[in-house]
Amino acid sequence: MGLFSVFSKKKQKEDLEKGIDKTKQSVFAKLSKAVAGKSKVDDEVLDNLEEALVTSDVGVHTTLKIIDRIEARVAKDKYLGIQELNTMLKEEIVDLLEENNSGDGADFDIPENKKPYVIMVVGVNGVGKTTTIGKLAYNFKNVGKSVVLGAADTFRAAAVDQLTIWAERVGVPIVSQGMNADPASVAYDTLRSAIAKNTDVVIIDTAGRLHNKINLMNELSKISRVMQKLIPDAPHEILLVLDASTGQNAIEQAKQFIAATEVNALALTKLDGTAKGGVVIGVSDQFKIPVKYIGVGEKMEHLQIFDRKEFVNSLFD
Amino acid sequence: MFEGLSDRLDRSFKILKGHGSITEINVAESVKEIRKALIEADVSYKIAKDFTSRVKAKALGSDVLNAIKPGELMVKIVHDELAELMGGEQVGINTKGDPAVILIAGLQGSGKTTFSAKLANYLKSKKGQQVMLVAGDVYRPAAINQLKVLGEQIGAEVYTEEDSKNPVQIAKNAVKRAKEYGKNIVIVDTAGRLAVDEEMMTEISNIKKAINPQEILFVVDSMTGQDAVNTAKAFNDLLNFDGVVLTKLDGDTRGGAALTIRSVVEKPIKFVGIGEKMDALDLFHPSRMADRILGMGDIVSLVEKAQEQFDEEEARKLQKKIAKNQFNFNDFMKQIQQIKKMGNVKDLMGMIPGMSKAIKDVDIDDDAFKGIEAIIQSMTPEERENPKLLNGSRRKRIANGAGSNIQEVNRLIKQFAETSKMMKMMTGGGGRKMANMMNAMKRR
Numbered sequence: 001m002g003l004f005s006v007f008s009k010k011k012q013k014e015d016l017e018k019g020i021d022k023t024k025q026s027v028f029a030k031l032s033k034a035v036a037g038k039s040k041v042d043d044e045v046l047d048n049l050e051e052a053l054v055t056s057d058v059g060v061h062t063t064l065k066i067i068d069r070i071e072a073r074v075a076k077d078k079y080l081g082i083q084e085l086n087t088m089l090k091e092e093i094v095d096l097l098e099e100n101n102s103g104d105g106a107d108f109d110i111p112e113n114k115k116p117y118v119i120m121v122v123g124v125n126g127v128g129k130t131t132t133i134g135k136l137a138y139n140f141k142n143v144g145k146s147v148v149l150g151a152a153d154t155f156r157a158a159a160v161d162q163l164t165i166w167a168e169r170v171g172v173p174i175v176s177q178g179m180n181a182d183p184a185s186v187a188y189d190t191l192r193s194a195i196a197k198n199t200d201v202v203i204i205d206t207a208g209r210l211h212n213k214i215n216l217m218n219e220l221s222k223i224s225r226v227m228q229k230l231i232p233d234a235p236h237e238i239l240l241v242l243d244a245s246t247g248q249n250a251i252e253q254a255k256q257f258i259a260a261t262e263v264n265a266l267a268l269t270k271l272d273g274t275a276k277g278g279v280v281i282g283v284s285d286q287f288k289i290p291v292k293y294i295g296v297g298e299k300m301e302h303l304q305i306f307d308r309k310e311f312v313n314s315l316f317d
Numbered sequence: 318m319f320e321g322l323s324d325r326l327d328r329s330f331k332i333l334k335g336h337g338s339i340t341e342i343n344v345a346e347s348v349k350e351i352r353k354a355l356i357e358a359d360v361s362y363k364i365a366k367d368f369t370s371r372v373k374a375k376a377l378g379s380d381v382l383n384a385i386k387p388g389e390l391m392v393k394i395v396h397d398e399l400a401e402l403m404g405g406e407q408v409g410i411n412t413k414g415d416p417a418v419i420l421i422a423g424l425q426g427s428g429k430t431t432f433s434a435k436l437a438n439y440l441k442s443k444k445g446q447q448v449m450l451v452a453g454d455v456y457r458p459a460a461i462n463q464l465k466v467l468g469e470q471i472g473a474e475v476y477t478e479e480d481s482k483n484p485v486q487i488a489k490n491a492v493k494r495a496k497e498y499g500k501n502i503v504i505v506d507t508a509g510r511l512a513v514d515e516e517m518m519t520e521i522s523n524i525k526k527a528i529n530p531q532e533i534l535f536v537v538d539s540m541t542g543q544d545a546v547n548t549a550k551a552f553n554d555l556l557n558f559d560g561v562v563l564t565k566l567d568g569d570t571r572g573g574a575a576l577t578i579r580s581v582v583e584k585p586i587k588f589v590g591i592g593e594k595m596d597a598l599d600l601f602h603p604s605r606m607a608d609r610i611l612g613m614g615d616i617v618s619l620v621e622k623a624q625e626q627f628d629e630e631e632a633r634k635l636q637k638k639i640a641k642n643q644f645n646f647n648d649f650m651k652q653i654q655q656i657k658k659m660g661n662v663k664d665l666m667g668m669i670p671g672m673s674k675a676i677k678d679v680d681i682d683d684d685a686f687k688g689i690e691a692i693i694q695s696m697t698p699e700e701r702e703n704p705k706l707l708n709g710s711r712r713k714r715i716a717n718g719a720g721s722n723i724q725e726v727n728r729l730i731k732q733f734a735e736t737s738k739m740m741k742m743m744t745g746g747g748g749r750k751m752a753n754m755m756n757a758m759k760r761r
Contacts, residue, residue, distance in 0.1 A: 247542020
């Protein structure tokens with residue numbers, strides 16, 4: 001796509017690196033301390049590695065899994081230096097992260113035979129669903145797709161207003177029935193409008209809900225079912241938004257949201273803070289769901305397609 | 318795979334139970350398990366390490382070594398240590414001032430705006446204060462509107478300056494306005510900010526300087542992981558806040574962040590958010606939190622949950638019916654509906670001490686009552702009113718209607734008879750005793 005796309009790629013990388021800078025510093029600082037003055041991977045190094053991973057929210061289970069794999073390779077390869085450890089660690093973590101089926105780095109592409117392509121965005125309260133939707137709409141519009149938003153968070157005070165402001169900012173239409181409307185009905189209306197206007201992408205916002213509230217989780221299944229009356233395979237993408245600062249509870253969140261709806265993509269938000277978001281490695285590994293997007297700031301352009309190699313590289317380079 | 322802390326601790330104590338007394342070796346073994354469990358509960362790595370070494374030191378004290386049941390003693394040591402770490406006493410907020418100014422700070426999405434409104438509601442309805450809310454989040458789309466909507470819901474005035482992008486000035490003006498209007502409490506909501514965002518951190522520092530608040534509350538999501546250390550420390554270094562608010566505690570997180578923050582900044586946790594409704598705010602109970610983290614059951618919350626769903630009028634009617642021996646299947650059905658309203662059966666059972674371990678691997682169907690409901694719904698209205706009518710042929714018909722078999726129907730009728738007998742016993746003076754017991758537990 002010529003010069004412009006090269007430029008924007010570079011800009012994206014800078015944003016990501018700026019966002020993950022803190023992450024990089026601390027994990028890498030710990031790791032280099034762990035291997036300082038040592039030419040072999042010994043128990044102490046592995047212990048320090050454990051600390052580095054655990055303090056990045058990778059979790060005990062996944063950390064032990066990574067360490068087991070490294071230990072197995074150390075046992076096989078006998079001698080290992082720091083450089084090799086670094087490479088090995090990256091490889092093992094990349095391995096745990098599920099490959100994005102739509103292809104890493106695809107610039108907000110949608111499958112050709114699915115029009116409108118329906119994305120439903122779900123997650124617990126305060127993870128950044130509405131903001132992510134605003135950014136998604138901006139990115140889809142930027143690559144020439146037509147977008148319509150569905151304001152199906154009819155519960156939280158002023159949620160509809162918030163999405164409306166995003167719609168205006170990005171310049172895409174929004175379908176809403178105001179507060180306290182039936183979210184399934186809003187979703188249905190949005191799809192109908194998208195079909196009538198031949199829109200490419202539909203993004204449905206939903207209210208934040210804690211995953212242990214059964215009635216609210218059932219509501220999500222209902223929204224999906226109602227949309228299927230118009231488009232049998234909708235929603236094509238159910239995007240679970242996870243907050244990078246969330247700890248091990250993210251695993252339980254993923255489990256329950258997957259049980260209620262067919263989550264098939266993850267978005268990791270707020271990566272521009274000090275939080276490492278390491279839990280996403282365990283989530284992706286355990287549930288075989290790819291991370292598709294990451295949020296690295298509050299502006300419209302601060303959403304990127306997740307690239308697992310780049311992500312892991314940014315952590316350790 | 319995601320194991321609760323209680324399961325882990327139980328296992329580590331099991332290691333101890335096999336031994337007559339605690340030796341250094343098996344203490345070390347169990348302490349390692351405790352540390353793992355704490356980390357899985359999102360307690361900071363370093364704090365978990367410190368905590369377990371203190372536990373270890375105590376466990377190796379001579380009195381423990383000679384104890385008859387070292388495992389139980391270990392539970393006590395861990396629990397006491399944890400409760401101490403959570404802060405012994407409940408600490409309230411400072412509302413003295415003319416007006417008293419409360420500044421709310423925290424990361425994006427932690428729940429500041431919702432908490433601000435809940436706090437206003439609490440101070441207004443429970444303490445009879447004149448509260449003014451201030452919309453100081455000028456960045457997030459519709460944040461001002463959100464606070465306005467919530468303010469309207471609870472009937473509290475909300476100060477806004479829609480066109481201003483200067484939260485320092487807004488806060489200053491609001492306090493001045495509150496003074497003029499005779500409000501005695503001003504709650505200043507602010508935008509979410511990352512601790513690494515220098516510009517935004519300077520801004521909140523300037524707000525603090527401008528309004529000199531009596532109370533600064535740091536709002537944090539109870540699901541926060543290892544980052545709680547960094548964030549809490551950064552906010553505290555800058556603002557020297559007075560207390561912490563733990564939100565979204567109605568989720569199923571173990572809440573290890575509470576422990577982390579408490580020990581990193583040594584500031585009390587003052588409130589917890591336990592739902593989306595405006596009255597879903599509770600004072601922080603250190604001992605309850607320690608119990609929750611240890612999986613020792615949260616019987617108090619269970620009682621509160623039951624009370625929430627408890628319709629007094631209905632209950633009085635029911636009591637009368639039981640006394641007159643008129644308890645029937647319609648009432649039974651109502652009871653089931655009420656239990657279902659309280660939430661997930663497995664979650665409820667997990668709140669009963671000792672149960673969380675027992676039911677960990679049991680897959681309790683959310684529709685556990687479905688079979689029972691089907692059977693009752695297959696009865697005629699007369700049969701539901703008068704269970705004595707249920708003879709063999711009726712039972713057979715019901716079984717067919719419910720897609721069940723006669724054994725299931727018999728079992729339900731037997732259970733029903735036992736339940737009504739038990740209920741009669743409880744209402745005969747026992748009810749008062751139960752109520753007293755519940756109250757005693759709540760005061761704990």
